Amino acid sequence: ADMTRFLAFDLGASSGRGVVGTLEQDHLRIQELHRFPNGPVTIPGNMHWDVLRLFSEMTEALILYAQKYGKTLNGIGIDTWGVDFALLAKDGGLLGNPHHYRDPRTDGMVEKASELVDRKAIFDATGIQFMQLNTLIQVFSMVEHHSPLLDMAETLLMMPSLFQYFLTGRKVNEFTDVTTSQMYNPRTGTWAYDLLQQLHIPTDMLSAEIVTPGTIVGDLLPHLTMMTGLSKVPVIASASHDTASAVAAVPAHGEDWAYLSSGTWSLLGLEIPEPIITDDCLRYNLTNEGGVGGTYRFLKNIAGLWLVQESKRLWERESGPLSYADLAQLAQMAKPFIAVLEPNDSVFLNPPNVPQAIIQFCKDTGQQAPETRGEIVRCVLESLALKYRNVLEKMEDLRGKPVEVLHIVGGGVQNTLLCQFTANATGKQVIAGPIEATAIGNIMMQAIATGDIASIAEGRDLVKRSFDVLMYEPQDVDQWDEAYQRSRAILDKAW
Numbered sequence: 001a002d003m004t005r006f007l008a009f010d011l012g013a014s015s016g017r018g019v020v021g022t023l024e025q026d027h028l029r030i031q032e033l034h035r036f037p038n039g040p041v042t043i044p045g046n047m048h049w050d051v052l053r054l055f056s057e058m059t060e061a062l063i064l065y066a067q068k069y070g071k072t073l074n075g076i077g078i079d080t081w082g083v084d085f086a087l088l089a090k091d092g093g094l095l096g097n098p099h100h101y102r103d104p105r106t107d108g109m110v111e112k113a114s115e116l117v118d119r120k121a122i123f124d125a126t127g128i129q130f131m132q133l134n135t136l137i138q139v140f141s142m143v144e145h146h147s148p149l150l151d152m153a154e155t156l157l158m159m160p161s162l163f164q165y166f167l168t169g170r171k172v173n174e175f176t177d178v179t180t181s182q183m184y185n186p187r188t189g190t191w192a193y194d195l196l197q198q199l200h201i202p203t204d205m206l207s208a209e210i211v212t213p214g215t216i217v218g219d220l221l222p223h224l225t226m227m228t229g230l231s232k233v234p235v236i237a238s239a240s241h242d243t244a245s246a247v248a249a250v251p252a253h254g255e256d257w258a259y260l261s262s263g264t265w266s267l268l269g270l271e272i273p274e275p276i277i278t279d280d281c282l283r284y285n286l287t288n289e290g291g292v293g294g295t296y297r298f299l300k301n302i303a304g305l306w307l308v309q310e311s312k313r314l315w316e317r318e319s320g321p322l323s324y325a326d327l328a329q330l331a332q333m334a335k336p337f338i339a340v341l342e343p344n345d346s347v348f349l350n351p352p353n354v355p356q357a358i359i360q361f362c363k364d365t366g367q368q369a370p371e372t373r374g375e376i377v378r379c380v381l382e383s384l385a386l387k388y389r390n391v392l393e394k395m396e397d398l399r400g401k402p403v404e405v406l407h408i409v410g411g412g413v414q415n416t417l418l419c420q421f422t423a424n425a426t427g428k429q430v431i432a433g434p435i436e437a438t439a440i441g442n443i444m445m446q447a448i449a450t451g452d453i454a455s456i457a458e459g460r461d462l463v464k465r466s467f468d469v470l471m472y473e474p475q476d477v478d479q480w481d482e483a484y485q486r487s488r489a490i491l492d493k494a495w
């Protein structure tokens with residue numbers, strides 16, 4: 001009999017890939033089919049994503065699939081990073097190049113928006129943390145800059161839904177990614193129309209239906225089946241926000257766990273049944289993003305391994321290729337606890353030179369600064385781990401119940417030093433894996449849509465059986481606790 005196979009497109013800020021998931025008896029096997037780079041393209045004035053090139057890489061993956069596995073494919077799903085979006089004209093044409101979330105067009109715009117509607121009201125209407133990169137703030141900046149695109153826009157599609165539209169011709173948005181926009185009201189289950197009107201944001205463009213994760217959206221368009229050699233394939237809105245897919249694939253049971261989706265960003269949080277929209281959440285800038293199966297992802301964005309990725313990029317420009325393994329080794333050998341960073345300080349959002357910004361931050365906060373590459377990377381990893389404790393404590397407090405284990409999933413699982421530091425700093429047992437949680441969660445939601453997997457709980461059991469994890473027990477707890485107490489003032493700086 002034919003195997004049941006799904007193709008997950010998982011697009012992150014630094015790379016995208018097509019991953020094939022094969023359902024075997026009681027087991028899920030995944031294989032990377034195609035990987036391609038992604039990154040910002042800066043042209044005068046603005047920073048964009050090259051969405052057409054990304055889409056041509058995706059069609060290339062479909063061709064590779066047909067060559068390798070034949071014409072039968074049971075589903076295609078797409079997940080991408082959150083918040084970014086495209087605008088379509090009334091003829092369906094793409095209006096401009098979608099912007100990168102680090103585009104400086106949103107500088108100062110959170111403050112401007114909150115002059116019109118105060119922060120409490122914005123939070124109350126959306127349950128979403130304030131970040132200048134949020135869709136709400138991006139669209140508000142277009143209003144402020146009198147962007148002509150807004151007059152022409154008939155449809156706003158979130159990034160994963162744009163690619164889904166390119167594959168199927170159907171315009172729908174998907175719930176998990178829509179909630180990242182800070183334009184959606186989880187209480188009414190619709191766009192936050194009142195808030196948007198108060199910010200002069202046109203709402204006619206919010207015309208696409210919002211579907212739940214695990215909805216079959218349509219079939220691959222005929223020109224694409226012809227071009228790729230595939231037969232009819234259903235395209236499925238999986239959990240299209242990458243973090244939602246990653247959380248869907250956490251191999252956990254019960255309620256006593258937290259997750260850390262570790263990659264370019266560190267997304268740390270809890271899966272909860274209802275959003276928590278209170279003054280404390282607002283104060284600590286915590287967020288309630290939509291999850292799978294009617295859950296919410298109560299979490300916080302922490303600037304993650306992006307700080308290491310960026311440092312690596314700069315050092316490579318200076319002196320040639322470096323591997324993450326080299327950097328990990330240097331960090332391992334470097335002196336511990338030289339300084340601590342607040343990874344979420346706005347100086348780290350998009351500095352031209354990350355190592356320089358790190359050194360400057362230390363000087364500005366009256367600390368000794370790390371000097372060598374090893375010291376800088378170690379300082380970042382220690383600071384992330386300490387920030388995790390800081391955030392986790394707040395969340396446990398607000399939910400009113402401690403967690404027992406912390407599941408780390410995503411590419412950051414490969415950073416074993418960070419995994420160990422995380423156990424040390426939080427005092428929790430860490431279960432690390434799977435690395436490919438995002439693609440796996442994407443595949444899992446497709447298999448739920450087609451009826452091949454019965455439920456999310458069953459999917460998580462399948463993940464548990466199919467992929468290995470590594471355990472980390474806390475070490476040097478006293479030393480880490482001391483470091484934490486010393487750095488409280490800095491870690492509390494930027495909620």
Ligand code: LFR
Binds near residue numbers: 012080241242263264
């Ligand atoms: C992670 C992520 C985060 C989102 C950030 C920006 O890849 O999707 O969840 O806040 O990227 O889109």
